[in-house]
Amino acid sequence: MTNALEIVSLNKTYDNGHVALKDVSLNVKKGDFFALLGPNGAGKSTTLGIVSSLVNKTSGKVKIFDYDLDRELEKAKTCLGVVPQEVNFNQFEKVEHILVTQAGYYGIPASEAKQTAEVYLKSLGLWEKRNEPARMLSGGMKRRVMIARALIHKPKLLILDEPTAGVDIELRRSMWKFLQEINDAGTTIILTTHYLEEAEELCRNIAIIDKGEILENSPKHELLSKLTKQTYVFETTPPLSKAPELDGYDTALTYDGAIELTVEQGRDLGTFFDAVKDEDWKVLGIRNKSNRLEELFLSLVSSSQDLNSKEQTK
Amino acid sequence: MNAHQIWIAFTTIVVKEIRRFTRIWAQTMLPPAITMALYFVIFGNLIGPRIGEMGGYDYMSFIVPGLIMMSVITNSYANVVSSFFSLKFQRSIEEILVSPVPNWVVLSGYVAGGVARGVGVGIIVTLLSLFFTDLVVHNVLVTASMVILTAIVFSLGGFINAVFATKFDDISIVPTFVLTPLTYLGGVFYSISLLPEFWQNVSQANPILYMVNAFRYGILGVSDIDIRFAFGMVIVFIVLLFSTALFLLSKGKGIRS
Numbered sequence A: 001m002t003n004a005l006e007i008v009s010l011n012k013t014y015d016n017g018h019v020a021l022k023d024v025s026l027n028v029k030k031g032d033f034f035a036l037l038g039p040n041g042a043g044k045s046t047t048l049g050i051v052s053s054l055v056n057k058t059s060g061k062v063k064i065f066d067y068d069l070d071r072e073l074e075k076a077k078t079c080l081g082v083v084p085q086e087v088n089f090n091q092f093e094k095v096e097h098i099l100v101t102q103a104g105y106y107g108i109p110a111s112e113a114k115q116t117a118e119v120y121l122k123s124l125g126l127w128e129k130r131n132e133p134a135r136m137l138s139g140g141m142k143r144r145v146m147i148a149r150a151l152i153h154k155p156k157l158l159i160l161d162e163p164t165a166g167v168d169i170e171l172r173r174s175m176w177k178f179l180q181e182i183n184d185a186g187t188t189i190i191l192t193t194h195y196l197e198e199a200e201e202l203c204r205n206i207a208i209i210d211k212g213e214i215l216e217n218s219p220k221h222e223l224l225s226k227l228t229k230q231t232y233v234f235e236t237t238p239p240l241s242k243a244p245e246l247d248g249y250d251t252a253l254t255y256d257g258a259i260e261l262t263v264e265q266g267r268d269l270g271t272f273f274d275a276v277k278d279e280d281w282k283v284l285g286i287r288n289k290s291n292r293l294e295e296l297f298l299s300l301v302s303s304s305q306d307l308n309s310k311e312q313t314k
Numbered sequence B: 001m002n003a004h005q006i007w008i009a010f011t012t013i014v015v016k017e018i019r020r021f022t023r024i025w026a027q028t029m030l031p032p033a034i035t036m037a038l039y040f041v042i043f044g045n046l047i048g049p050r051i052g053e054m055g056g057y058d059y060m061s062f063i064v065p066g067l068i069m070m071s072v073i074t075n076s077y078a079n080v081v082s083s084f085f086s087l088k089f090q091r092s093i094e095e096i097l098v099s100p101v102p103n104w105v106v107l108s109g110y111v112a113g114g115v116a117r118g119v120g121v122g123i124i125v126t127l128l129s130l131f132f133t134d135l136v137v138h139n140v141l142v143t144a145s146m147v148i149l150t151a152i153v154f155s156l157g158g159f160i161n162a163v164f165a166t167k168f169d170d171i172s173i174v175p176t177f178v179l180t181p182l183t184y185l186g187g188v189f190y191s192i193s194l195l196p197e198f199w200q201n202v203s204q205a206n207p208i209l210y211m212v213n214a215f216r217y218g219i220l221g222v223s224d225i226d227i228r229f230a231f232g233m234v235i236v237f238i239v240l241l242f243s244t245a246l247f248l249l250s251k252g253k254g255i256r257s
Helices: A044-051 A073-078 A093-103 A110-123 A139-151 A169-184 A196-202 A218-223 A270-276 A291-311 B001-023 B032-049 B060-088 B094-099 B103-131 B140-164 B170-184 B197-203 B207-220 B227-251
Strands: A002-013 A019-029 A032-039 A059-064 A078-085 A157-161 A188-190 A206-212 A213-219 A229-237 A250-253 A259-264 A284-287
Touching: A002 A044, A002 A188, A019 A044, A019 A059, A019 A188, A019 A206, A019 A291, A032 A044, A032 A196, A032 A218, A044 A157, A044 A188, A059 A073, A073 A078, A078 A139, A093 A110, A093 A259, A093 B001, A110 A139, A110 B170, A139 A157, A139 A206, A169 A188, A169 A196, A188 A196, A188 B001, A206 A218, A206 A291, A213 A218, A213 A291, A218 B197, B001 B103, B001 B207, B032 B060, B032 B103, B060 B094, B060 B103, B060 B140, B060 B170, B060 B207, B094 B140, B103 B140, B103 B227, B140 B170, B140 B207, B140 B227, B207 B227
Parallel strands: A032 A188, A032 A206, A078 A157, A157 A188
Antiparallel strands: A002 A019, A002 A059, A206 A213, A229 A259, A229 A284, A250 A259
């Protein structure tokens, strides 16, 4: 099966000597919804910058739908749509002009581009704003303009670099729905995000990168099965002033008097309820402290940092 | 991309550029018209009659071709340097970099935009000059081709300046310290035959002298230099500057990390 993206031994060292990527290899299958996660400065944007031809690589191979970036750059670019992290259109241009101009760079006639622009502007709730200068739009609208612009030439692979950063939750949900629809229609999507809930909700495969190295690259369900512990928060009435000591459980107290209970993955909570049934407080509610992917992400990144600091100490 | 797609990409850039400089006409088209009108009034009408003839023509008729050329040079340069640098500054250059449009088309598009503004302003200044003198074109082909070739040269120069520029100051250094002195010393206001022999020889190292004189020949039929040499030199400049700009684009100088 053709890979939408194939990265082999990619290295990037910037002019100032900063090593941003170390031998990164990655495959993204056609039709996938793929997340590339990592803390700030991990190398996500550099990787996607090289794939989008915005950053020169130091060494390595990149193929988009089998088109080698070194040999068939034009064909590779035709397959690709990019939504960058920062707003990067001329804010004095009208919304529709931005889209039609972008289509022109792909050799698409204005009449055809206007029809496609209408479809995406309507889908993204921007049709009423089509004749407004882009600077008059809100932050969320500008992000949606960038999504519409990236789709104007109907790319087979869409790269989204933190598309929902700073977007309110309602709008974020509607953007998720839109992205799921275009993925269902066959567009491969690669997403970077700091909202791990977003990656868990949308993506089928996930890679985690830190300090320029890939730490994990697995299907989401495999990745989540590596989670060894989970932390639950129990809200009680009345709120407690001291965490209860329970045999076999790791407990702590939150600032508002709720219990934080950390248990091994797969262990049932029945013994916890048996242990506390005679207490003079009752459980009002229960929730995960953080989402599952977030816990795994933090454990992977912190163990990578521990390893690095140990190496530096040596 | 096939030839039709390349044509669409090229016209997209050109139309975008024309839309940009006409949208801000008060910054791009009006100031040169006012400046040149002042030149016509002060140098042509007020001081000109006291100077008398220059190159066999009254002073106003002599300076009009030079002033038209000066506005073409400064505006074609300014259009590309400011537009392409803004593109880098706003990062909207990324819109082009991610697309499959070949570098030579990008360069040609921006140069065509610069030529459009240079020639547009040149036409406005020419129309203004008609209020002050009777303009009879001696050779339309020489006049039109030299104006377009000169606009191409300076559009390419503006492009290269924008590639190297990292801050707004960098896009005004060349126009202020190189372009303006060379234009003023390029025979816009005087015939180099007035200069001592040593300075005549020095002036011949100034490329703008050839462009202004070839254009003046097109309008008045008089020139301080051989216009065939002027055309040859301008074409060599275009080839060298185009190759340099294309090389810088392919290396991603100033636009890719």
